[in-house]
Amino acid sequence: MDKEIEKIKVLIIGSGPAGYTAAIYASRAGLSPIMYTGVQPGGQLTITNDVENYPGYPEGVMGPQMMEDFRKQAERFGTDVRYGVVTDIDAGQRPFKITVDEVKTLLADTVIISTGASAKWLGIESETRLNGKGVSACAVCDGFFFRGKDVAIVGGGDTACEEASSLANICNKVYMLVRRDELRASQIMKNPKIEILWNHETVEVLGDEEVSGAKVRDRITGEEKDLSVEAFFVAIGHQPNTAIFENQIDMDENGYILTQPGSTKTNVPGVFACGDAQDHEYRQAVTAAGTGCMAALDAERFLTSQE
Ligand code: NDP
Numbered sequence: 001m002d003k004e005i006e007k008i009k010v011l012i013i014g015s016g017p018a019g020y021t022a023a024i025y026a027s028r029a030g031l032s033p034i035m036y037t038g039v040q041p042g043g044q045l046t047i048t049n050d051v052e053n054y055p056g057y058p059e060g061v062m063g064p065q066m067m068e069d070f071r072k073q074a075e076r077f078g079t080d081v082r083y084g085v086v087t088d089i090d091a092g093q094r095p096f097k098i099t100v101d102e103v104k105t106l107l108a109d110t111v112i113i114s115t116g117a118s119a120k121w122l123g124i125e126s127e128t129r130l131n132g133k134g135v136s137a138c139a140v141c142d143g144f145f146f147r148g149k150d151v152a153i154v155g156g157g158d159t160a161c162e163e164a165s166s167l168a169n170i171c172n173k174v175y176m177l178v179r180r181d182e183l184r185a186s187q188i189m190k191n192p193k194i195e196i197l198w199n200h201e202t203v204e205v206l207g208d209e210e211v212s213g214a215k216v217r218d219r220i221t222g223e224e225k226d227l228s229v230e231a232f233f234v235a236i237g238h239q240p241n242t243a244i245f246e247n248q249i250d251m252d253e254n255g256y257i258l259t260q261p262g263s264t265k266t267n268v269p270g271v272f273a274c275g276d277a278q279d280h281e282y283r284q285a286v287t288a289a290g291t292g293c294m295a296a297l298d299a300e301r302f303l304t305s306q307e
Contacts, residue, residue: 008034010299011108013086016043017285018275019114020070021292027077029300034080042067043116049132054285091248091268110270110299115241117276126205134211139163139233146231152214155235156183163235168193175227205232240277256280264295272298
């Protein structure tokens with residue numbers, strides 16, 4: 001067991017756009033941040049293909065490449081990027097005691113939480129196999145690639161409704177697969193391009209190299225049919241990766257970290273949260289990066305105020 005205790009000014013937990021942007025700012029401010037990447041270095045963007053909506057990439061960029069660029073930029077200014085998982089935090093007193101990979105202990109004056117969120121999936125084999133080949137959990141990101149086409153979206157919450165509406169603006173037809181006979185969403189869907197299939201579940205996403213359809217089943221009659229679609233969007237909710245902060249940092253009933261409006265401050269002075277771990281509303285790389293910048297500035301100001 002590693003008994004060495006390292007003392008640092010800024011610990012960044014998580015390596016998506018929020019974490020790397022916090023790292024770039026914190027390292028340029030001379031705070032020598034250490035980042036632990038978590039189990040999925042680079043975060044959600046590493047499981048997407050083209051990113052066309054991030055400013056500064058006029059030709060678009062592959063998600064994994066973009067995260068590689070973020071990492072290089074953070075390392076260029078001295079961020080110590082380490083592959084490891086923060087498994088415990090004692091936010092009860094400063095400096096905060098952090099455990100990494102259950103063995104290593106760190107003492108950090110400030111902590112930036114950028115652990116992100118994970119999309120929920122249906123859990124069927126074809127969904128995993130065709131992920132990034134027409135299967136996507138982000139219609140805002142990937143709908144554009146299917147303009148003029150027929151597509152399907154699963155879910156009946158506010159996200160699914162909003163995404164179905166925005167897909168209807170660019171696609172030819174949108175099938176919305178709702179597993180019950182009512183929506184969870186507050187809004188009513190009225191768009192001639194959207195056909196809601198009530199009480200329907202997905203049996204299989206069809207296609208070899210890319211999505212060519214979806215086999216769906218009526219849960220009442222048991223009847224199955226194939227929908228001819230070129231994209232299959234899953235919008236059944238997200239899970240913020242915040243379990244280790246439970247009972248330490250205030251969060252909402254869904255596990256999103258609560259931050260003070262207009263800042264990244266949590267209820268614990270010295271702990272800041274950015275990106276999707278605290279945002280169930282926008283969930284974009286660029287908004288995550290923006291809050292990552294805010295978190296680094298908030299941490300810097302906090303450290304200055306403590307001197
Ligand atoms: P929700 O949890 O609200 O909705 C999830 C939807 O997916 C439900 O219709 C649920 O069905 C369905 N679902 C869950 N699991 C499955 C499954 N395995 N197969 C098929 N369907 C499934 O998630 P959202 O992402 O929509 O919203 C999260 C939160 O964010 C909510 O509080 C929402 O109001 C909020 N939000 C607000 C927005 C706004 O105000 N502009 C925009 C987007 C989100 P069932 O109902 O049967 O459980």
